[in-house]
Amino acid sequence: xxxxxxxxxxxxxxxxxxxxxxxxxxxxxxxxxxxxxxxxxxxxxxxxxxxxxxxxxxxxxxxxxxxxxxxxxxxxxxxxxxxxxxxxxxxxxxxxxxxxxxxxxxxxxxxxxxxxxxxxxxxxxxxxxxxxxxxxxxxxxxxxxxxxxxxxxxxxxxxxxxxxxxxxxxxxxxxxxxxxxxxxxxxxxxxxxxxxxxxxxxxxxxxxxxxxxxxxxxxxxxxxxxxxxxxxxxxxxxxxxxxxxxxxxxxxxxxxxxxxxxxxxxxxxxxxxxxxxxxxxxxxxxxxxxxxxxxxxxxxxxxxxxxxxxxxxxxxxxxxxxxxxxxxxxxxxxxxxxxxxxxxxxxxxxxxxxxxxxxxxxxxxxxxxxxxxxxxxxxxxxxxxxxxxxxxxxxxxxxxxxxxxxxxxxxxxxxxxxxxxxxxxxxxxxxxxxxxxxxxxxxxxxxxxxxxxxxxxxxxxxxxxxxxxxxxxxxxxxxxxxxxxxxxxxxxxxxxxxxxxxxxxxxxxxxxxxxxxxxxxxxxxxxxxxxxxxxxxxxxxxxxxxxxxxx
Amino acid sequence: xxxxxxxxxxxxxxxxxxxxxxxxxxxxxxxxxxxxxxxxxxxxxxxxxxxxxxxxxxxxxxxxxxxxxxxxxxxxxxxxxxxxxxxxxxxxxxxxxxxxxxxxxxxxxxxxxxxxxxxxxxxxxxx
Numbered sequence: 001x002x003x004x005x006x007x008x009x010x011x012x013x014x015x016x017x018x019x020x021x022x023x024x025x026x027x028x029x030x031x032x033x034x035x036x037x038x039x040x041x042x043x044x045x046x047x048x049x050x051x052x053x054x055x056x057x058x059x060x061x062x063x064x065x066x067x068x069x070x071x072x073x074x075x076x077x078x079x080x081x082x083x084x085x086x087x088x089x090x091x092x093x094x095x096x097x098x099x100x101x102x103x104x105x106x107x108x109x110x111x112x113x114x115x116x117x118x119x120x121x122x123x124x125x126x127x128x129x130x131x132x133x134x135x136x137x138x139x140x141x142x143x144x145x146x147x148x149x150x151x152x153x154x155x156x157x158x159x160x161x162x163x164x165x166x167x168x169x170x171x172x173x174x175x176x177x178x179x180x181x182x183x184x185x186x187x188x189x190x191x192x193x194x195x196x197x198x199x200x201x202x203x204x205x206x207x208x209x210x211x212x213x214x215x216x217x218x219x220x221x222x223x224x225x226x227x228x229x230x231x232x233x234x235x236x237x238x239x240x241x242x243x244x245x246x247x248x249x250x251x252x253x254x255x256x257x258x259x260x261x262x263x264x265x266x267x268x269x270x271x272x273x274x275x276x277x278x279x280x281x282x283x284x285x286x287x288x289x290x291x292x293x294x295x296x297x298x299x300x301x302x303x304x305x306x307x308x309x310x311x312x313x314x315x316x317x318x319x320x321x322x323x324x325x326x327x328x329x330x331x332x333x334x335x336x337x338x339x340x341x342x343x344x345x346x347x348x349x350x351x352x353x354x355x356x357x358x359x360x361x362x363x364x365x366x367x368x369x370x371x372x373x374x375x376x377x378x379x380x381x382x383x384x385x386x387x388x389x390x391x392x393x394x395x396x397x398x399x400x401x402x403x404x405x406x407x408x409x410x411x412x413x414x415x416x417x418x419x420x421x422x423x424x425x426x427x428x429x430x431x432x433x434x435x436x437x438x439x440x441x442x443x444x445x446x447x448x449x450x451x452x453x454x455x456x457x458x459x460x461x462x463x464x465x466x467x468x469x470x471x472x473x474x475x476x477x478x479x480x481x482x483x484x485x486x487x488x489x490x491x492x493x494x495x496x497x498x499x500x501x502x503x504x505x506x507x508x509x510x511x512x513x514x515x516x517x518x519x520x521x522x523x524x525x526x527x528x529x530x531x532x533x534x535x536x537x538x539x540x541x542x543x544x545x546x547x548x549x550x551x
Numbered sequence: 552x553x554x555x556x557x558x559x560x561x562x563x564x565x566x567x568x569x570x571x572x573x574x575x576x577x578x579x580x581x582x583x584x585x586x587x588x589x590x591x592x593x594x595x596x597x598x599x600x601x602x603x604x605x606x607x608x609x610x611x612x613x614x615x616x617x618x619x620x621x622x623x624x625x626x627x628x629x630x631x632x633x634x635x636x637x638x639x640x641x642x643x644x645x646x647x648x649x650x651x652x653x654x655x656x657x658x659x660x661x662x663x664x665x666x667x668x669x670x671x672x673x674x675x676x677x678x
Contacts, residue, residue, distance in 0.1 A: 091604050464631065546634070
């Protein structure tokens, strides 16, 4: 007791008035202890209440659930590609991929043996090596089938996990391979529209609508393939183009590839001849030469040129493929595709105007199309007399088929240069500002092009009722430093209907061979022109062009 | 008085607590439903995508043409068989409908196609 009072004596003296009361001391001690317990109890309760309130205000999503939703949403991010009528050209489908966490794998040999049963084509040595490295994330296989997933789940290999992924699918396979391009394993566009519009496709959930029409594309590809077989060509390309809007309705390059299996495709098949291959346009360039000459005013339709004597450039003599052996008018030069006549017209106009004309047509720079695979033209920097002459009839300058299409469309649409596009309605608000020729010259050119189909070298392109207009061109291919007469590029570029040319067709056959139906000829009038005719026959109805029955 | 106040406060706290928990569970349930719906939407979107892709495979122009060639006698549309709607109506009104022909039967019966005309040597000249 003494010991107790000694410790707390001062305090008790205040309460009990200096008297050392044993009972009072015990009561005070008890009250102190109860207070202490109560305070502790309140603190604990307050903490519990605070936690309950905090939890009550939080959403009940677990981390696992949240991850699943985020993953599902994140995977379906690549927008679809549609054709101009809303048909799916490219879409992304949900798939499952397999990965391993090497730290969770108990027995690597067992795991690899299990995987071997399901994935026959896997590089097991590499998988084993990766698992042995102790990495936390090792890809096993991407885009497995549901059956494979079920088999793998039933094996229950520790450390093997699944992840939701998406895979890009191209339902039409080869049909639009060069236009659409493809994506890599991480779903990033690496070719075609998939590459050029990659940001838009990823950021925007709305589908990207292209200007192409798969019905026209199919007709074009079908007829081009038939043409390649019929004329034993090494390749072909074709474009269907809407003249007023600059929209590409179909674009085909053969050989092509299946974008679903682009890794197994040889590189030459991935080459888009429509926008990447530069080639001398041959006689189709006479469309530009004649339009330029008529627009310039130095040449009229009835102007006469002497084409009886071959033109000499250095040690080369320029001759006509269809010699008439008499002076020809401008109209006849165009109709008979006279090289000498075209060269004389260009010489009369002059090199400076010719070069400026080609520059205004955009023949010196790559076309502005929404594709990454674009090639710049090849041309001589020094524009002297030999260049003037050769360019006049389609040599000495190499451009892509798309350049030819844009150039001819500019001449047929009244003289306005409109940039081409592969996206629907992109040019709807775009007004062409650059005028290359007058409307009067444009009408003259339409008349001349009709004359070529009626009486000239493109007669086989005619489709009764549609009044096709157009021009053929045959250019010898350059092998090394010399031209090979037996190796031609054959073109047809034309449009229909004549009254108001609306749709432009370009056909190119690479190294077509003569056969008995062509009577030994391998010129464009015998191969490219009939292919164009067949294409127009098929697409006329699809495009809703009513044929003229009064013909 | 002090005791009554305490009692009222205690009752209010109890009611507030119950209300809070009730509110919390309702929100949590709704959240759960929303989450379920979200999953369902994603699943249906995936299904729609798969079905759309399947439909596109089935309606691919190449496949349709192959099937048409195998099962029907449809030929490529000839230009001379195309008319504008007004012209078609005029023709239809001017024709007497005496014989009714089943169009499906016409499509399914094989007919001999006309042989392609061979090119003559005169066509060859001037090309």
